Amino acid sequence: MNRTIILLMALTAALGTATLASALKIAPATETVIRLKAKNFEFTPGEITVKKGAPVILELTSEDRAHGFNLPDFSVRTDVKPGVVSRVSFKPEKTGRFGFTCDVFCGSGHEDMSGTLVVTE
Numbered sequence: 001m002n003r004t005i006i007l008l009m010a011l012t013a014a015l016g017t018a019t020l021a022s023a024l025k026i027a028p029a030t031e032t033v034i035r036l037k038a039k040n041f042e043f044t045p046g047e048i049t050v051k052k053g054a055p056v057i058l059e060l061t062s063e064d065r066a067h068g069f070n071l072p073d074f075s076v077r078t079d080v081k082p083g084v085v086s087r088v089s090f091k092p093e094k095t096g097r098f099g100f101t102c103d104v105f106c107g108s109g110h111e112d113m114s115g116t117l118v119v120t121e
């Protein structure tokens with residue numbers, strides 16, 4: 001009886017380890033996570049540099065009111081609200097400097113609320 005239980009426990013542990021190993025193998029290891037804060041009337045950081053071909057995850061939060069984030073060159077847009085982390089992901093496949101802006105009216109100064117994504121080779 002005891003022997004059966006020990007055998008089952010050993011089997012479970014072995015299977016668990018195998019499952020974990022395969023999960024780690026398929027997890028994308030190269031994603032760059034960048035946190036961006038929106039606040040009247042700027043994004044921090046105002047310039048982000050990433051590598052061409054490397055997947056990017058942006059985590060956006062607002063420190064005051066509702067803003068937007070729009071990066072048209074990569075078809076990335078999301079609302080940015082206080083108390084919520086908005087996640088968007090994309091893979092930059094071209095190099096250069098690309099502007100992003102706030103596209104939710106947030107007050108006088110809104111039209112200057114912008115930043116730059118730099119994609120390097």
Ligand SMILES: [Cu+2]
Pocket residue numbers: 067068102103104105106107110111113
């Ligand atoms: Cu705005």
